[in-house]
Amino acid sequence: MKFPIDVDYYRFPTLAYKRRKLFGNMSNKSDKLHKQVVREQQKRIKPGECQKYVRMVIDAGFLHISVGQELLQQINSTDLKYEIRSLPIGNCIIWERNIGQHTIVPGSSGSALDEAWKMENHVLHWIGESNMHHSQQEQRACLGHKLRIAFPDCQYTVALPKLRHSKHSSGSQDPSGLIELQLLHQLHVEQLGTPESQELLCLLQRYTKAIAETPYKKQRDESLGLFKKYLANDKKQCVRVEQGNGYGRLWQQHLNRLPLVTLEVAESIIAQYPCPKKLLDHFSDDPTAVQSLADLKIKRCNGPQPLHTERRIGNVLSNKLYTLYNARDPNALI
Template identity: 25%
Template sequence: MSSKKKKTLNEVVDLNQDDAFDAVMALTSASSSQATSGSTRQDVSTSDSQTSSSSIGTRRKSVGSPEIKGRKNDKAAERQAMRRKKEEKKEARAIAAEKNKIYKPGECMKHMTIEVHPGLSSEWYMAELPREAARGGARVSSAAALCDRNLILWSRCVPTTLSDQLGLNSKEQCDRALYVQLADDVAWKVVKRELSAHVTAVRDMAACRLTLVVFGAKDYFKTTGRKTLNSSRKMMTEIDFEMAKADLLVSAECDTVLVETPNELGLLIVQFTKAIAEAPHKQAKRALDEQAEFYMRGDNKKCVRVDSNGNGLSGLWQQMVAILPNSSLETSRAVCAQYRSPLELYEALQSPDGVTSLAEVPIARSAVANSRSRRLGPEFARKMKTLLTAGDGNILIE
């Protein structure tokens, strides 16, 4: 074989080897790139999974974080505080309602106790007191610790729930007392000029205002038609008695009440009991009335009662129209049938034709069916507009 052919053959072999090497390198690079891409994908998926797991952990951490728990606890505490306030208000209303029953007219007599000394309650002229007291709703109690056997005192029993919650005593002593004396006993003190000093001493011992009750004064001064030995032995005259009462009122600030029968004495004690029981309620009402600029409670002539549900408002509106000058019951009925309330009439009079429509309201002349009716008239309608829409309270309606 010639040298030129050998050289050519060697070159071909070298070329084949180079191609094979290039192919092997290409395959190697391809496999390495696939491996690299696979590892990259694996790394990316791993990082994604880690990211997702970290985000889930963050969510879980955020859901159960101390801040959110603190907010929930604050809201729960607010709800409990609101619930506690509502319960306290409810209890306060119940206590106020129960306390008002003690002083409310009609209920206050159930809590009153009449304290009488056993020596006085055994007297014959006190025989009607238990019956009259039971009829009035009060109770009679025996009090042997009174400083004088002729005294009658009052006390108000406070329920145990109120005394515990408000810190009140279960027994509230009243600042009023009665001092019962027979006319013969009073006569001795009047003649000796000791009545005022004696009553003042009793008042100071009882530490309350006192009222002297004289039993049998009329029988003491009663005279018969014939003169006897005993008829001229009266120690006290009517003039002496009147002067003693005046001195007692001025010097000891003690008034005097005369009774003649046991029934009158029992009724008097019950009347005093009712007055003492209702005194706090009346004093509170008077204090409330004095805060107003004018007094309306005493003017109760022809009043219309309106309850909490609004029943009676139509009758009140009808009466308001009926008492106006040149008005009548038929006029008020016609106006109230057309306008159900003062606000409805006021809004109607604000329109341009409000006076005209009010003047055209028909008014029946009588209760007879098919009778002719008359109009309300422009004059009355104009006065109604002035009354309801005037801005000046001093304007004269003519």
């Protein structure tokens, strides 16, 4: 951090030194606070931890229907966080994320703090069986418009019991209404089986997990290119390829996944064929490529040189590699 020339430095050197030291301490504290905030934000979006900072807001109307009462009892036995509140549209569920800030509780003297929550852009609306008859067709037609007014710039999901078709029952339901919701009103429709409360709970668990992990996945996709994200997987036994580094390790890892290919065998093949294209070109250009690969000697890594015994790749592995890279039948056995 640069400081302007201090005239008092020559007149009062002790005072100027204290001033510079004070500014330096303030700068260090600011950097530490910034790093702490970044670490806290990364922790909040980390898979496995992110669901602790996401909660559901369930409309109070669920308390008056049997599905909602059963749902709340089942939610209490899970790790899902929720809050019951009156929403602009009945029988809706939204999600909120804890943004790591605190606000003063209204009516308090200033000592009581409350956590700040931000609404996510996902809304789920439950349609009961009684609202799926033909008499409710006009209300369903206005549902998309009402949701967009109450919850703008969101993604909307409509959950309802699975339709029952019967030729003899007058209460059979017409699936054309669901098609209209999807095609005309751009609403995603989820039909749930029985028991409805259990199916709805499973749906909410999937949505909560997906919503909680969305920031992490967006951050990961932004840092990776269209092709690199398939190579830079964060799972076990995957190889990170970055700025042209790692292709050799990826080629070796690919060979090691094949049967009969040890580390020594893979290194011997890579020494002769540094990349897969070299091996493919050899197979296509040389009729004796299979035998040449079979006669390739394996380099031993351990033990003194005089005690090394010569080993070959062998016909079995050579034929397997040829079949792997040249077979056109998807059902061919390697």
